[in-house]
Amino acid sequence: MTIVAVHGIGNHLAGRSSERAAAELAAQWQPKLHQGFASAGLDGHQLPEVHVAYYAHHMQVTERQAVAADLSSIDEQEQSVIIAWALALGSPSLEERQGLITAPLRQILSWVSRRRKIPIATIIRIAVQLAGEVHRYLHVPQVRAAARSAVAESIRRARPQVVLAHSLGSVVAYEALHAHPELTVDCLVTLGSPLGLPSGIFDHLVPAPIADRGARPAGVRYWVNLADTGDLVAIPHRLGDRFPVDQHADTSIGRIDFHTFGAYLASPLTAVAISPFVDSSSIPDQIACDFGSARLK
Structure with missing residues (x-):
């Protein structure tokens, strides 16, 4: 199984090529995801390989x-x-x-x-x-176009079953998947997402929301949103009020480490969200992630 991880703010790695930066981030985050599977009691599952969609170099972070x-x-x-x-x-x-x-x-x-x-x-x-x-x-139109293109190309190359999109990366992935309806993923998992932030983000999305509601990208079969209730970037944290999210769950990833991608990947709820898609040939027609048991671990 392959997943594509779309990073959020603060992930520019200066002095690296985009390929090298993506590989370094994947090496950091792969063990975190494995930790989440272990915490959820899913050690026996096939562990997914993490590919990173890196776009931070296009943001020209100062x-x-x-x-x-x-x-x-x-x-x-x-x-x-x-x-x-x-x-x-x-x-x-x-x-x-x-x-x-x-x-x-x-x-x-x-x-x-x-x-x-x-x-x-x-x-x-x-x-x-x-x-x-x-x-x-x-x-900045050229920045937006380049970032969306980088994410879309990563998804096209990796052909993942799951896209994990964190922070601002959830905005980039959302727009990239809308712009490329030919790209299909079994599950989009948004983590610490600010997609619904009034005025600051929501009102500027492409495609524009209709009647105060965003749309599901055509190629996304299932959408899970996870947010720490104390996450200062995931505002509002319940995306289902403005987007057709299939399942939402609150997760506690720590008062200090409340927004990092690594902390979300290490959460057992992230593993539970991914686990039905580990074997894409056996994905049921009706999917319901059992977040209740993961909270107890």
């Missing part, structure tokens, strides 16, 4: 985004992404919302830090990475 969480370099368009994200995180009252929209950026993020009880430095780091990469993907 040193600001990759290393220094510097709010002073956030431009006006990037700031709008952060504001949309911050407001979605806190569900403030109308009066609070109006005040926050015009507040200085650090004040907005301090508000999130207090609400979520997360250190302000962590909030700023996530905000800077998220704003830069999301804005470039959604609003």
Whole structure:
């Protein structure tokens, strides 16, 4: 069995070719996925081989985004992404919302830090990475086209049964699969996905949502969404409210490690979501992943 893993924000590996970067990430994430299978009691299953769809080199991540969480370099368009994200995180009252929209950026993020009880430095780091990469993907046409093409080509070459798409990678994979309906996968698993983020992402998707609902890519047979309830990027974490997700499950991957791809891959729920597709010849017509038992392990 083969899966394609589509990475999220913060995965640019400088000084490597795209092929080398993809191989390095696959080498990091393969053991994590095996750990998830073991935690779910699925050691006897055939373990899938991880191929990484690497597109970070097209995002042209700057040193600001990759290393220094510097709010002073956030431009006006990037700031709008952060504001949309911050407001979605806190569900403030109308009066609070109006005040926050015009507040200085650090004040907005301090508000999130207090609400979520997360250190302000962590909030700023996530905000800077998220704003830069999301804005470039959604609003720089050549970046968007190149990233989608890289993901589509990886899926075309690997012909996976499953696509695991994390963070911003879930947005890229969603659009790539829509743009290439000839690409078919038995299961799309979105992990820590911000696809439904109002204003910041959802309203800019291609194809555009209709009646406040996104559509399933034509080649996707089954869609599972997994999100840690404390994941600051998976906002809102229940994609089923806006997308035709077949199954959603909340997973706990840790207060500190609440968004990394590795932590999601090591979750037993990820293994349970994948396991019905290990042998593609025996995939049943009706699929229902048994997440209940995995939570107990």
